Amino acid sequence: MDTQKRIVIWASAVLIIGIIAVGAWSIATGPTTTPINNNGLLSEEVTASDWTKGAQNPKVTLVEYSDFQCPACAAYFEMVEQAVTEYDDRLSFTYRHFPLAQHKNAQSASYASEAAGKQGKFWEMHKMIFEQQADWAEKNNASEIFKGYAQELKLDLARYATDVASTEIKDAVSHDRDTGLRSGVDSTPSFYLNGKKMQNPRSYDELKALIEFAIVNG
Amino acid sequence: MNTLISKxxxxxxxxxxxxxxxxxxxxxxxxxxxxxxxxxxxxxxxTGCDTVASSPYSNIFGIPVALYGVAFYLLIGVCTLFYLDTKKMFFARLLLPLTTLGFLMSLYFIYVQKFLIGAFCVYCIISAIISTILFVLGIVSRYVIRTP
Incomplete structure (x- = not known):
């Protein structure tokens, strides 16, 4: 084969690979093909299948899409706990899973909380997972650590082990994630106050102000 | 089959x-x-893409499985180009072992998705289909590409 042909072959190969690389990069890092914008509204109302605590007949509902491994979510955990305690007669809080792909243990944390929920201790597990985030976030044996939490919570460990691996729990977590995507959630935590997307408050006072405003104005 | 290959x-x-x-x-x-x-x-x-991509099985020896895929397909392509360029049988004969390896890896990944993760990721399935096709083409290359 003459030199010219060889140059053509290798140059076009390099060119095609380059084009594909640039294309793959822009598709993968650019906005998703169908950017979902639900006009800042929550796509799925709070139902009985959600994890909700606080007021029985709330004036204000707060829904959070959260990832157990996201540091910001752990920071907001304290704030939300405080609000739920302070407004326990008017505010309800719903936790929905939105584990992100770049957090290797987020999913198993979600499964652990759901499995604890099967034994009535969702919120207890939720608290432990967030409060001790630093202990498990980057570990390779996170699911073992969660099992330790299950033990501390005096759960039936055999049942926990079955539940944590069950399709039912995986489906519940991915259901949450799907409703989040439909609502236009693209980062964690994302809060919805009375079904409307809320700017993440920068302090507890700001969160309080938002809740008070919602109590008065519905 | 033989008539098809001869075409x-x-x-x-x-x-x-x-x-x-x-x-x-x-x-x-x-x-x-x-x-x-x-x-x-x-x-x-x-809906399983994230489930699969964030599972512990998405890394082997600390390297993302997808990177092995990138290297694998690149290697097949480059090997074919080397054959096209040099016409050396060595490169043509490398195709079957390489594609067999890819095919076996794909079988393993399908197994992992079905039985260990319990979720499928459409991009991984596409990759498995492509590597199966490449494996078939690898077999065909034994018949079609002969020593000149």
């Missing part, structure tokens, strides 16, 4: 291998970039 010319076979290795390369590269850049993976069929 495939070496040039056609090489083009097919190049096309499929490029498709596999694009698919794997997309997943790899998603893996390092983060963010949810839009799953156009099914």
């Amino acid at each position: 495939i010319t070496p040039t056609l076979l090489i083009i097919l291998i190049l096309v499929f290795s490029l498709m596999g390369f694009s698919d794997a590269l997309f997943l790899f970039i998603k893996k390092i850049a983060g963010g949810p993976i839009p799953c156009f069929i099914g």
